[in-house]
Amino acid sequence: MSKDYYFERYAWKTPLIPHFSPPTDLEMVVVIPAYKESQLGLAVHSILACSKVACRVILLIVINAPEQSSLDALNLNQRAYEEIKQIKDTDQITIQVVNIGLPQKKAGVGLARKIGLDEAARWFKKLNHSGILVCFDGDCRCSDTYLAAIYSAYKNHNLNAGILAYEHPLDLESGIIPYELGLRYYTDGLRYSGYPSVHQTLGSCITINSDHYCKHGGMNTKKAGEDFYFLNKIVRKPGFAEINEALVYPAARISDRVPFGTGRALISYQIDKENILTNYNPLIFEEIKIFMTRLPEIIQGQSPNLPTAIQKFLNAVDFYQKLDKLLKNSRDLTSFYKQFYDWFDYFMILKMIHFSRDLVHTNLPLEAGLSHLNENYWKIAPFNTLTLQDQLIKIRALNRLGQTSL
Template sequence: MFADKYLTKGAVPVLITEAPDENLGISVVIPCYREPDVLQTLNALYSCDLPESSTEVIILINHSEVASEETKIQNRNTKQELDRWISGHQKKGLMFFAVGPVELRKKWAGAGLARKKGMDEAIRRFNLSDRSGGIIVSLDADTLVEQNYLTEIERFFSENPLHVGATIAFSHQTEGVENRHLEGILFYEKYMAYYKMALEFTGYPWPMFTVGSAFAVTAGAYVKRGGMNRRQAGEDFYFLQNLAQFGRVGEIAGTTVHPSARLSDRVPFGTGPVLQKWMSGQEDLTKTYNFEAFADLKLFFDRKDRLFRISEKEFGTFKKELPDAVNAFITDDDFFADVSDLNANCSEISTFRKRFFQKFNAFKILKYLNFSHGEFYQKADLETQYLLLTKNFKK
């Protein structure tokens, strides 16, 4: 079976004893931690048009081993509530499973480990029928989906069999949200659009939205990638950027996921904490990374071929031709060590070009942006930077 080694190495436990449907093709995984409105998400899924293959929804109720008694009680109540709901919502081709509450180790407890536990169970169930082409979909317990959600996901992977994953179009819920809160949501979505487009503008090959409630991955690719990470936040960002190095990650635009725009400080970063800081005046969402920082990075990426088989002396000369911020960053970051490693393992320029962005990846780009803003650039008006980008970016 395709995942035997992965499951054995990770000592993945059995969470669902009921055998999966023989036609299982989609598994939707929902981490659930203190979620009072999870039934809204399940009702949205229950209302979906059904795809040709069967779908399972795994709700992984979880908390830390050191969680408060209040949290544990709430999660136990959630399990009872879900069990009652599931008993009244049986439908051929769509099964729901409420798992837990699962206690997570204090060191790793958080969104990443909870998502991993649920996804690993999906892998275990796909492995029973050796279905490496099964689709694991990541969703959150405060997120709504549209009626064609499941059918569009199935259609995309059917029409794009070489893709290992896909992001899904999203738009935050705004009903009942007013004034400054609504303004913050709109600014945040525009910032996300700006950042993704700016990455594409630089020549970075894997620009994408990384939203935990809006992506899917094939079971085979999930295993090859080594599974979900255990990060307490940002697990989606790291997972998808690494996944893109294994194969094509596309975009599903035919349906839209609607994450909650609630204020939250439960994780270090993401929509909730960003909006919380905006509301309290700690974060100015009208400002963003300066377009010039991306323009300078594009100049560097456009010249990356010159780094193939370059000597350390030649690299020193090369750096001086770059914009000051890029020069300072690759010096501080000792990027020549990465270039040397690439040249030691790439005999052809085509291989070098591909692997270059495994070294100067999305994590390093973010590091560059944070390094360079202050001494070399200042964050600037979001609307202005967005207009500058669209004016200069000719696809």
């Protein structure tokens, strides 16, 4: 998709700052959607405190609220807006902030993030060069290497898009430790299974080249989970990588601003701790591993034995009929696998996991899953005698190194 076509058909039509002229040397825009953020200033100062980066940066803050928001929410947004307006630019970073209402039907973090990213992409189109778009959130902090690591990844490694490493603050009482362990258990369980291109899906950790953003249809307008949908489009495209030289620190706090995610999970933890302390049965990942191992045989027309739940799922989604179509429409194996994983994507593998969970492998205590994955994948020693916090610290280190054993 061309940039012109994207802006004609899919972009947010109204410029956020109509009379703003971006500096000609602009190379990076960090977009922060914010709704009812009482500590937005801390997020901004976290970025301003980053070590020097060799480019011009704009920090675009999209304070937003649904049209029918409460007076309390609107007042909080206005206070945040006034606070940000008082923060001074630096030599390298210019702050642009708006406070807008969103259509009630579509209002949410997805639309707010899209509006900001579309505005930044529009600036780069106006400047006639591509640039770096970065997603951040109003309740996050970052390491001081944040801007420099992102810039270096694009300039030195031909990056088109990427995902930054993350670590929640370690709070023993909030439930964030088992919550983050669950996130890492899921992604590493899929990596262990052999499913390709597995990365964490946190909206505050995404970055993408502005041309690449337009080419692949831009951000969606989901009220929550916009990050999952967006990454599902771009994660298997050329030039995608993890940026582990910097960290994003998402907040570990209770929040009801979106229907699911960290804040909602921590609310759930306060009500019923078992909601976070159980997770997928590791046998599901073992059975997906069998499927991934035998996939080449299936593609060649053979009928290898598969676990019952996997076979029933494949039948339920008309897998073999779809496979025949893809094979007929592919000129070679490279073309086939590209089309195959466009179909058998993050959504499809999640459906497979849920199908298996509901049919055979009910959820187990998180610790049982962690122990199994460690024995077969992480191989951290010792492990089972460690506290959950120490297990998380070890797994984080492995993830940042891109290795499976430490």
